[in-house]
Amino acid sequence: NAGVMQNPRHLVRRRGQEARLRCSPMKGHSHVYWYRQLPEEGLKFMVYLQKENIIDESGMPKERFSAEFPKEGPSILRIQQVVRGDSAAYFCASSPGISQETQYFGPGTRLLVL
Amino acid sequence: QQQVKQSPQSLIVQKGGISIINCAYENTAFDYFPWYQQFPGKGPALLIAIRPDVSEKKEGRFTISFNKSAKQFSLHIMDSQPGDSATYFCAASMRSSASKIIFGSGTRLSIRP
Numbered sequence: 001n002a003g004v005m006q007n008p009r010h011l012v013r014r015r016g017q018e019a020r021l022r023c024s025p026m027k028g029h030s031h032v033y034w035y036r037q038l039p040e041e042g043l044k045f046m047v048y049l050q051k052e053n054i055i056d057e058s059g060m061p062k063e064r065f066s067a068e069f070p071k072e073g074p075s076i077l078r079i080q081q082v083v084r085g086d087s088a089a090y091f092c093a094s095s096p097g098i099s100q101e102t103q104y105f106g107p108g109t110r111l112l113v114l
Numbered sequence: 115q116q117q118v119k120q121s122p123q124s125l126i127v128q129k130g131g132i133s134i135i136n137c138a139y140e141n142t143a144f145d146y147f148p149w150y151q152q153f154p155g156k157g158p159a160l161l162i163a164i165r166p167d168v169s170e171k172k173e174g175r176f177t178i179s180f181n182k183s184a185k186q187f188s189l190h191i192m193d194s195q196p197g198d199s200a201t202y203f204c205a206a207s208m209r210s211s212a213s214k215i216i217f218g219s220g221t222r223l224s225i226r227p
Contacts, residue, residue: 004157033214033215035215035217040220041219041220042120042203042217042218042219042220043158043203043215043217044217045214045215045216048214056214058214059214091157091158093157093215102148102160102163103160103215104160105150105157105158105159106157107155107156107157108156108157
């Protein structure tokens with residue numbers, strides 16, 4: 001039973017470029033969460049999505065960041081015009097439903113902005 | 115109010131000893147308190163979790179102690195082993211907030227052989 005999958009595992013971008021991070025939830029999971037982890041810090045919630053819906057984006061920066069979870073395919077976290085401060089590990093988690101608090105995390109995408 | 119405060123930042127324990135990590139929270143609406151273990155280069159993995167109606171939960175060598183009145187909870191790792199060396203995060207969530215998880219800042223645990 002495959003776990004949460006994220007790709008790419010490592011991504012290098014130059015300032016001003018776009019970064020696209022993909023997340024495929026565990027089989028049977030319809031809820032996806034994105035978190036960001038800065039070096040030596042805990043994870044910070046960014047956004048919570050269900051299929052075709054953004055449920056809570058209170059942790060997302062207002063500009064340059066967007067997320068989607070289409071009916072078909074993986075969830076995408078998109079960062080436009082990246083800056084050095086966007087360098088971090090981005091983790092995706094999934095759960096079967098809102099009544100299930102347990103979230104299962106993927107291995108993360110390490111984004112480095114040069 | 116949404117914060118979860120974790121200490122210590124780092125911890126060194128001899129093999130066979132007891133590792134203790136402490137956390138505190140302010141928001142009494144939190145109703146689920148998981149602990150996650152993270153190895154370098156990996157995603158966090160759920161270790162053990164507790165609800166506020168229980169004062170203690172034990173799974174193998176891992177025990178959560180929960181003090182609702184003090185708004186504090188702690189992780190105890192008994193008979194600590196080198197394989198336990200990792201970063202540990204306490205966390206909290208509430209159903210009314212779409213179950214997003216609020217993480218502590220993490221404790222880097224090293225077990226000396």
